[in-house]
Amino acid sequence: MLRGRLAPLATPAAIAAAALALCGLVGLAAGHPAWPVATAAFLVGVGLAVARWRRAAWEIPVHVIALALLALTAALAGPAGWWAGLVAAATGAGTVWAALRRHGARLAWTESQREEVATQLDRRISELFSLQELSYVLSESIQIDRIVEQVVRYAARFLQASGALVVLREGEGDVLRVVGAEGSLAALLDQTTELGADALVTHAIERDRIEVAQGVAVPSVELLGGLVVRSAAVAPLRAHGVTMGALAVVDRREGPFTTEDLWLLSTVATQASVVLANGRLFEMVRRSKEEWETAFNALAEGVVVVGPTGAISRANVALARLVEAEGEEALIGCDLGEVLFGDPEPVHEHIASARRGERPAPLLLRIEESRRTLRLTAAPIAEPDAEASVVLLVEDVTEQRAMEAQLIQNEKMAAIGQLVSGVAHELNNPLTSIAGLTELLLERGPMAEAPREHLRVIHDQAERAGRIVRNLLVFARKGAPEKEPVDLNEVVARTSLLFVYELKLRGIELETRTSREPVHVFGDRYELQQVLLNLVTNAAQAVSELPGDRPRAITVETDRQGDQALLTVRDTGSGVPATLVPYLFTPFFTTKGPGHGTGLGLSLSYGIVDAHGGRLSYAQAPGGGAEFTITLPVIEHEAPLEPAAAESAAAAAALEAAPRGRRILVVDDDPAVHRVVSALFTPDGHSVEVMRNGRNALGLLEDAPYDLVVADAAAAAGDELFVTTFLARHPEWRDRLVVATHGRGAGALDPFPGESLHRLAKPFNLRELRGLAAEIFGRLAA
Numbered sequence: 001m002l003r004g005r006l007a008p009l010a011t012p013a014a015i016a017a018a019a020l021a022l023c024g025l026v027g028l029a030a031g032h033p034a035w036p037v038a039t040a041a042f043l044v045g046v047g048l049a050v051a052r053w054r055r056a057a058w059e060i061p062v063h064v065i066a067l068a069l070l071a072l073t074a075a076l077a078g079p080a081g082w083w084a085g086l087v088a089a090a091t092g093a094g095t096v097w098a099a100l101r102r103h104g105a106r107l108a109w110t111e112s113q114r115e116e117v118a119t120q121l122d123r124r125i126s127e128l129f130s131l132q133e134l135s136y137v138l139s140e141s142i143q144i145d146r147i148v149e150q151v152v153r154y155a156a157r158f159l160q161a162s163g164a165l166v167v168l169r170e171g172e173g174d175v176l177r178v179v180g181a182e183g184s185l186a187a188l189l190d191q192t193t194e195l196g197a198d199a200l201v202t203h204a205i206e207r208d209r210i211e212v213a214q215g216v217a218v219p220s221v222e223l224l225g226g227l228v229v230r231s232a233a234v235a236p237l238r239a240h241g242v243t244m245g246a247l248a249v250v251d252r253r254e255g256p257f258t259t260e261d262l263w264l265l266s267t268v269a270t271q272a273s274v275v276l277a278n279g280r281l282f283e284m285v286r287r288s289k290e291e292w293e294t295a296f297n298a299l300a301e302g303v304v305v306v307g308p309t310g311a312i313s314r315a316n317v318a319l320a321r322l323v324e325a326e327g328e329e330a331l332i333g334c335d336l337g338e339v340l341f342g343d344p345e346p347v348h349e350h351i352a353s354a355r356r357g358e359r360p361a362p363l364l365l366r367i368e369e370s371r372r373t374l375r376l377t378a379a380p381i382a383e384p385d386a387e388a389s390v391v392l393l394v395e396d397v398t399e400q401r402a403m404e405a406q407l408i409q410n411e412k413m414a415a416i417g418q419l420v421s422g423v424a425h426e427l428n429n430p431l432t433s434i435a436g437l438t439e440l441l442l443e444r445g446p447m448a449e450a451p452r453e454h455l456r457v458i459h460d461q462a463e464r465a466g467r468i469v470r471n472l473l474v475f476a477r478k479g480a481p482e483k484e485p486v487d488l489n490e491v492v493a494r495t496s497l498l499f500v501y502e503l504k505l506r507g508i509e510l511e512t513r514t515s516r517e518p519v520h521v522f523g524d525r526y527e528l529q530q531v532l533l534n535l536v537t538n539a540a541q542a543v544s545e546l547p548g549d550r551p552r553a554i555t556v557e558t559d560r561q562g563d564q565a566l567l568t569v570r571d572t573g574s575g576v577p578a579t580l581v582p583y584l585f586t587p588f589f590t591t592k593g594p595g596h597g598t599g600l601g602l603s604l605s606y607g608i609v610d611a612h613g614g615r616l617s618y619a620q621a622p623g624g625g626a627e628f629t630i631t632l633p634v635i636e637h638e639a640p641l642e643p644a645a646a647e648s649a650a651a652a653a654a655l656e657a658a659p660r661g662r663r664i665l666v667v668d669d670d671p672a673v674h675r676v677v678s679a680l681f682t683p684d685g686h687s688v689e690v691m692r693n694g695r696n697a698l699g700l701l702e703d704a705p706y707d708l709v710v711a712d713a714a715a716a717a718g719d720e721l722f723v724t725t726f727l728a729r730h731p732e733w734r735d736r737l738v739v740a741t742h743g744r745g746a747g748a749l750d751p752f753p754g755e756s757l758h759r760l761a762k763p764f765n766l767r768e769l770r771g772l773a774a775e776i777f778g779r780l781a782a
Contacts, residue, residue, distance in 0.1 A: 019623045118771045129653050138508045144168075148180030151247065156182045157259050158268065159233075161249035166237070167193075167201055167224065168245035170277070176202070176245065178224070185227070193225045199226070202419045204246045205232035210266060214256045223250060235269035239277035247272060264441045293697065297328075302394035304336060305381070306351055310344070312336055319394055322374075336392070340374060347376065354378035354390045355635060364397070372398045416434075419536050425467045426575050428762035431469070433672035435462035435763045440679050466763040483612075484636060486525040488567050489514040494525075495532045496556070499540070503554070508540055513557040518526075519565045521632040528630075532556070532610050534601040535569040542573030542626060560634055565629040570621045584618055662686045662777055663704070667697045667711040667722055670742070673764075680766055681773070694722030701730065709778055710769075713752070723752060735779065738772055740764070 063206030068441075148166040156164040163184035167176045174195035181189040195202055201224045204211040213221040214231030223229050234248040247269045252261065296303060302319030304312055315331045323339050325331055336351075346365060353360040363376040377393045438459040442452065492512055503510050536554060542551040550572065557568045576584060584604040602616075609616040614632035621627040664686055666677045674690035681688050689706075691697040694717030715722040723739055738758045751754075758772055 018629070133257045144179065144283065145275065146280050147272070147275055151268065152180045152182040155247060155249050155265070155268050156265055159249050159257070160253045162251040162253065163229075164247070164249045165224070166245060166247055167205075169195070169205075169243075176224075179245075182332050184319035185248075188224065189226065191225050197225070198222065200232055200234050201246050201248055202247075204236050208236050208238060208243055210235045210255055210262055212262065214252075223248060231256065233262060233265055235265050237269055237273040239273040244273070244276065244280070263264050270562050276509050281592060301396075302557070302754055304331075304392050304394060305356075306336055306390045306392060308389065310335060310351065313340070313389065322394065322396060340394070341367060350376060350378050351390050351392070354380050354706050355388050358410065362701075372396055373401050373655060398608065427469050428466065429668075429670035429673055430762035431462050431466050432670075433676050435466065436458055436676035436766055437679060438462065439766045440676075462763065464717070464743060483523050484525070485520050486523050486528060487563055488519040488521060488528070488632075491525055491528050491532060492556055492558055492567070495529050495536070498533065499536060503540060506540065507552055508543055508545055509551075509553040510536075511553065511555045513555065515558045515560055517560070519558050520635050521565050521612070521614075523632065527608045528612070531605040531630065532567065532569070534605045538601060538624065539569055546573060562632050563634045565634045568627060569631070570627045572621070573625045573626040575620050575624055576618065581618060611648055631698070662707040662780075664688045664708045664710065664773075665697060665700065665706040666690045667694055667709065668692065669712070669715065673712075673740075676764060676766075677769075680769065694718075694725070698725060698729070701726070705733070707736060707780055708773055709733070709736055710740065711742045723757075727755075734778055736777075738769075 003174045020593055057779065087215050120763070148168075152164040155161070161183070163186070164182045164498055165178055165185045165188055166180040169175070170177050170192075175192055176192060176195055178188045181187070193199070195205065200211050200213060211234045212232070216234070218232045219228045221229050221232050223232050224235075229250040231252060232248055232250040234246050236243050237245045237247055249265060255267075277352075297317040299316060299318055302322050303316045304319050305314035307313040311330050311333050312335075314768070315328045317328055320326070320328045320331060322584060323331070325339075331339060335344050335345030339604045340347065346363060360378060363378075364373060364611045365372045365376070367418070373394045375397045377395075378389050378390050379392075382389045409434070434782075438455045439644075441455050492514055496510065496512055500510055536556065539554045543554065553572045555568075555570045557566070557570070559566045559568070585602050606616045608759055609630055609632070612632055614630060617629050617631070619627045619629065661683075664677070664681055666674050666688060668674065668690070669692045671690075674688075678688040678690070689700070694711075694715045697711075698717055700706075709726070711722055711726070713721075713723065717725045724739070726737065727734060738760055739752065740760050740762050758776075760768055760772065
């Protein structure tokens with residue numbers, strides 16, 4: 001420190017000042033006549049030394065004052081002090097010249113320092129303005145592409161670099177993608193690389209610090225993806241504690257990167273990081289919003305948000321479509337209850353329950369105008385609060401409710417089918433007795449005409465009851481359709497038996513006009529019977545609503561026109577409005593009130609007719625009612641003839657000609673059946689034994705063979721059916737077995753489908769039973 005303080009004393013001016021002070025001190029000590037001059041010289045020397053040592057800025061003023069003081073002293077001292085004054089003046093002039101030169105050098109150094117400071121200040125101001133400009137540019141957009149484009153452009157310009165780029169991580173993985181490139185690095189745009197690659201960019205990201213490589217004459221710095229540059233500076237882009245990528249500049253034109261350059265690069269990277277992070281967050285929010293709105297409007301169910309006042313604050317497209325509004329915006333501010341049902345009270349109570357934090361059961365309400373049923377489910381968006389908004393799911397459950405009703409109806413029909421099966425079994429046995437015994441009585445000797453007529457009526461009514469039971473079994477049967485030649489006249493006759501009584505009770509007249517010739521089509525008689533039943537049921541409901549003064553009539557006709565068969569159902573009702581005709585065969589469409597139809601009858605009928613290669617059409621009847629016509633392709637088919645009286649007599653003759661004394665076993669739990677079979681075969685000399693239990697019947701068969709076994713299909717023998725056990729034990733007697741089933745064809749209650757067996761439907765037709773017996777006895781005799 002002392003050495004530094006003494007350094008200013010080594011200058012020529014300081015030495016001259018010291019010499020003056022020394023001369024003045026010697027002159028004073030010797031008592032020289034010019035002692036005043038010596039004293040002044042001493043003071044001047046000391047002053048100059050102090051000025052130089054303590055304050056350089058005082059040096060020239062002190063020199064001027066010292067020279068003036070020496071000149072005054074020399075003039076006052078007279079001739080004796082002139083020589084001393086001349087010496088002092090010469091010395092002072094020299095020091096003044098040296099001080100002036102030193103002052104000029106100091107002024108030049110100060111000017112250079114000022115210019116350098118001004119340059120640095122201008123650069124800092126320019127950088128600040130550039131950063132401010134970049135901030136404005138980045139604030140104009142939050143799109144990632146726009147942000148990185150501006151960042152690389154300004155970074156290259158700020159740092160006088162030949163190129164700049166921005167790389168970002170893709171998602172949460174280790175893949176880096178160049179999203180922005182400028183200048184010499186523009187070719188790298190959209191290129192990708194792995195984060196662990198040996199490159200300056202990946203090092204900066206992994207180490208989370210600025211990486212610099214500069215000052216090489218030959219490019220040898222690997223920047224990214226095999227690209228080599230002479231120098232580069234890379235700053236990581238980090239925001240919210242996450243490093244998302246890096247900003248790199250390469251090959252500065254004005255030389256190596258300085259500390260100020262790195263500071264500027266860090267500042268740009270920091271600012272870009274914040275903006276990119278915000279842009280990413282905004283993009284996530286925007287994409288999430290778009291996805292939410294897309295899902296919100298893509299829902300088939302209506303979704304609505306109801307505010308504290310009960311008004312709609314948000315609704316989706318499905319709700320607007322449901323209430324037939326022009327758009328979801330048209331629903332904003334409307335009352336939900338008013339919009340849906342015209343009555344806000346039920347909906348308000350449902351919403352209030354949700355606001356209280358309860359879990360109200362879904363609310364089911366019906367829109368009378370459109371005949372649709374809606375289900376509302378409400379839940380509060382936030383914590384339960386009397387002022388909280390509530391979100392409601394509005395579902396159109398019309399079809400669902402109709403399907404549920406149809407399923408219930410199907411279950412009922414299945415139960416009815418099971419009931420019909422049991423009832424048919426119980427009815428067929430007494431009907432067998434009635435029909436069989438009356439037929440036997442009619443075949444016996446002569447009797448009065450009145451009793452014979454009564455027996456004929458009893459027999460005909462028993463046969464009619466048997467046909468009704470068989471039709472019920474057919475209608476309730478399950479299984480795949482079995483197509484065969486079908487006479488539409490027979491379909492009409494069989495179906496009419498099912499509803500003619502009900503129509504009479506309702507005061508409806510049924511008229512059937514069948515073709516004189518058979519009208520054969522290829523199809524399933526039971527499905528066609530179902531279609532006819534549906535059409536007649538609809539017609540009956542239509543005419544039932546007519547006032548009492550109008551005729552209530554239904555007409556069913558069959559006809560043949562060329563190669564087409566026609567089945568027409570016509571009523572005298574009000575018909576179908578022209579606006580509703582296009583929707584007649586649409587599933588779940590119905591004009592009936594709640595509880596009076598599901599809207600499936602016509603659509604199912606249309607499908608059945610279409611599956612038969614035909615067409616079901618509607619037209620207005622001449623009298624103003626409805627007319628449905630089934631059109632099907634005609635087939636040429638000769639129906640098998642019913643057994644004639646001659647054939648019946650031939651069968652009886654064959655039975656009488658057969659050897660007498662045949663053994664017949666009847667396995668049935670109904671004594672009336674035993675009586676009929678015994679009455680049929682005993683007069684011809686045959687032995688008829690009856691057994692109500694299948695197990696006991698098997699025991700009888702083990703003791704001695706029987707020539708004919710007539711067994712009920714439902715007769716049991718322990719855990720299995722009698723017929724099954726009989727065929728297993730005595731397969732050689734298969735041709736001797738006659739199985740009594742309940743019903744005919746595919747609708748019969750036959751537990752042995754596909755078995756080649758003799759079958760006879762209950763109630764028995766004695767001609768058929770006689771014919772089977774004659775055939776079996778004839779084979780035994782041969």
